[in-house]
Amino acid sequence: MSAAPEALASTLVDRLLDPVAALGRAVLGLLRSVGAIALFAAEAISHLLRPPFYGRLFLKAFIEIAWFSLPVVALTAVFTGMVLALQSYTGFARFNAEGAVANVVVLSITRELGPVLAGLMVAGRIGAAFAAEIGTMRVTDQIDALSTLSTNPMKYLVAPRLLAGTLALPLLVIVADTLGVMGGWLIGTQQLGFGSGAYLKATFDFLQVADVVSGLIKAAVFGFVITLMGCWSGYQSGGGAQGVGRATTSAVVASSILILALDYVLTAVLFSR
Amino acid sequence: MSDAQPAVTSDVPKIRLRGLRKAFGAKQVLDGVDLDIRAGHSMVILGGSGSGKSVTLKCILGLIPPDAGLIEIDGRNVATLSRRERELVNDRIGMLFQNGALFDSLPVWENVCFKLLAQNRISRRAARDKAAEVLAQVGLAASVGDLSPAELSGGMQKRVGLARAIAAEPDIIFFDEPTTGLDPIMGAVIDGLIVDCVKRLGATAVSITHDMASARRIGDDAAMIHKGQIIWRGGAQSLGDTGNAMVDQFARGEREGPIQMELRR
Numbered sequence: 001m002s003a004a005p006e007a008l009a010s011t012l013v014d015r016l017l018d019p020v021a022a023l024g025r026a027v028l029g030l031l032r033s034v035g036a037i038a039l040f041a042a043e044a045i046s047h048l049l050r051p052p053f054y055g056r057l058f059l060k061a062f063i064e065i066a067w068f069s070l071p072v073v074a075l076t077a078v079f080t081g082m083v084l085a086l087q088s089y090t091g092f093a094r095f096n097a098e099g100a101v102a103n104v105v106v107l108s109i110t111r112e113l114g115p116v117l118a119g120l121m122v123a124g125r126i127g128a129a130f131a132a133e134i135g136t137m138r139v140t141d142q143i144d145a146l147s148t149l150s151t152n153p154m155k156y157l158v159a160p161r162l163l164a165g166t167l168a169l170p171l172l173v174i175v176a177d178t179l180g181v182m183g184g185w186l187i188g189t190q191q192l193g194f195g196s197g198a199y200l201k202a203t204f205d206f207l208q209v210a211d212v213v214s215g216l217i218k219a220a221v222f223g224f225v226i227t228l229m230g231c232w233s234g235y236q237s238g239g240g241a242q243g244v245g246r247a248t249t250s251a252v253v254a255s256s257i258l259i260l261a262l263d264y265v266l267t268a269v270l271f272s273r
Numbered sequence: 274m275s276d277a278q279p280a281v282t283s284d285v286p287k288i289r290l291r292g293l294r295k296a297f298g299a300k301q302v303l304d305g306v307d308l309d310i311r312a313g314h315s316m317v318i319l320g321g322s323g324s325g326k327s328v329t330l331k332c333i334l335g336l337i338p339p340d341a342g343l344i345e346i347d348g349r350n351v352a353t354l355s356r357r358e359r360e361l362v363n364d365r366i367g368m369l370f371q372n373g374a375l376f377d378s379l380p381v382w383e384n385v386c387f388k389l390l391a392q393n394r395i396s397r398r399a400a401r402d403k404a405a406e407v408l409a410q411v412g413l414a415a416s417v418g419d420l421s422p423a424e425l426s427g428g429m430q431k432r433v434g435l436a437r438a439i440a441a442e443p444d445i446i447f448f449d450e451p452t453t454g455l456d457p458i459m460g461a462v463i464d465g466l467i468v469d470c471v472k473r474l475g476a477t478a479v480s481i482t483h484d485m486a487s488a489r490r491i492g493d494d495a496a497m498i499h500k501g502q503i504i505w506r507g508g509a510q511s512l513g514d515t516g517n518a519m520v521d522q523f524a525r526g527e528r529e530g531p532i533q534m535e536l537r538r
Contacts, residue, residue: 052393133378141374144336148368148447149388149437150360156391 040232044162047155054160061164065126065223066171072125073118077176080113081105081183089192101192102202105184110211111271114176115169116263119222122169123255127230130161131251134234135244143235158231162224169223170216177215214270221266222259229255285348287312287445287477288333293342294501295328302328303339304501310494315471315478317492317509319523321532325501326481330447333479334368335359346445364388367438367476369467371450373430375422381408381433382418388441407436410473411466428459432466439470446471448480452487464490485512485524497523499532 088104134157137143146153181203188194230251237247286309293306302325310316320326331337333344335351344352351362375384382404389395395403405415411432422430431451438446451467452460464487471478471491482488488495492509497520505517513524522530 052391136377140372141370142376144331144334145368145370145374145376147336148334148363148366149391150363151388151391152356152360 037228037232040158040235041162041228043154044158044228044231047152047159048163050155052155054156057156058160058164061161061227062168064129065122065164065227066168069118069122069125069168069172070175072121073172073176074179076117076121077109077114077180078183080117081109081180081185082187084108084113084180085184085187085192089188098192099202101188102184102194102199103206105188106181106203106207107211109180109184110177110207110215112215112263112267114173114180115215115218115222116259118169118172118176118219119226119259120256122165122172122223123226123229123252123259126165127226127233127251127255128248130227130230131234131237131247132244134158134231135237135247136234138235138237139240139244153235158235161227161231165223165227166220167223169219169226173215173219177212214266217270218263218266221262225258225262226255229258286310286345287314287347288479289343289345289348290329290333291343291345293329293332293344294340295325295332295337296340302501303332303342306342306498306501306503308496308503308506310477310479312477313475314493315468315480315491315509317488317495318479318481318498319483319488319495319512319520320481320498321483321523324498326498327449329498330449330479330481334366334447335363364392364441365444367441367443367446369431369434369438369446369448369451371453373422373434375425375430375433375437377422379422380418381420381422381425384422384433385418385436385440387437403440404436407440408433410439410470411436412462427454428456428463431455431459431463435463435466435470439474442474443476445477445479446474448478448482448491450482450484451480451491452482452484457486460484460487461490467491483523485526488512 084105085101088101089098092098092100092104134143137157143153143157146156185196185199185203188199189196233247233251233254234244237243239246288308288310290306290308293303294301295303302323304325306325306329308316308318308329318326318329328337332339333346333351335354339352342352343350346362349362351359354362375381376387379387382401383390385404385407386395386400389403390397390400401418404418408415408417413429413432413436417425417429417433422433425433435451438448448467451463455463467478467480468491470476478491480488480491489509489512494506495509495512496503496506497517498504499519505515505520507515513521515521515524518531522532
């Protein structure tokens, strides 16, 4: 009978510690995933350094990412530049700083919005497509078939895509930067009353090489992360069509969050003084 | 099992399994599989769903690492090989998957000659000719080579899968449920093609199936796996009249017998 209060106390302590245990499990799960993804990436990179090389697959992935993402990235960049010009003008008018519109547009686009928005657009298109394709291959035994045909699936499926993503996104961002600035110029000259020459002069006077280069570095990192998460999610998928669906969602969500988180980290590193 | 027959032959077997064990979580799928497969013979492994026959095949192919046990191919333990060495062993192996597992992104001719192209053993132009030749061996026209796998019927996909399995002229060919999902006539056609191809190559064949008619057509030897162990081995033609109550029940498809399905009501 005397054990009853002790048992009650023990149950109470267990209940109180439940959230802590759940948090611990979640943290351990997260660390396991991070470790597994890091090993997956390291193995894929090691295959880029050892023959055989699948040039045709690299080219196919590169065209898929760079060429077929061009319309959506271009449209996003143009409208972002236009909105940015309009918002800055109306905002800056409150303290008579309308003249800074061109500078704000070009710095915002090259440093931040070009790489981040292009990254998010490509994550939606390519991350999902890679996860769905590789996931379908997983659940229909095509990845096992590659192994039985003496072909390493990591080398064949993952390595060319990673390289293509890392190289293609900076090219897309160059286009996005150009079109974003042109979007701002269009609104500046056609709606806000800036002279064309003056707007462009203000744009290029304040632009530094480091602004563009930092954006391209971010783009290369984002391209790597998008293709890595797409390939990883697809590679780990299972459970039929539902599993492939989950892999696709997970690829897009994870790469979008990582883009935004890494954007902060890279900004802190690249622009710290 | 007490009525298990020794699955060992006197000469060096092409494939030798000893004490193969594999568990997934708490479920012990393979519980000490012992089996010898003679060179140049066709072995059929029978067993119900979940009995461990697919896992056995995947362990031999190196797709799943076993927890314990020995897997020898030509007297060499392949379970301990590096990935590169394993790829060299797989060079001599062909595999027909249950659902074909053809690569959606490639036309049929590239699927058929995939291994030869991936290893740069053949030019793309020569691969087209080779694919036409191998497709003819499985009764398909050369024009099928230009189609996408998605455009093929189930029977055609099996035949293309068979063409891919034999294109590199392997020593060992595995067949995973080769007739599942096919009508009886197409099943017999595929079995006939399998027998022809295996004989022409002089290969060792290992098939897993629960189709008795198919097992008798393609097998020289047969073995039955139940609850992760080989419980019987004998001639494929004796299936249905083996004297082993479990095998005979399975071969005749009888509801009553020593094998009880675990049905949850």
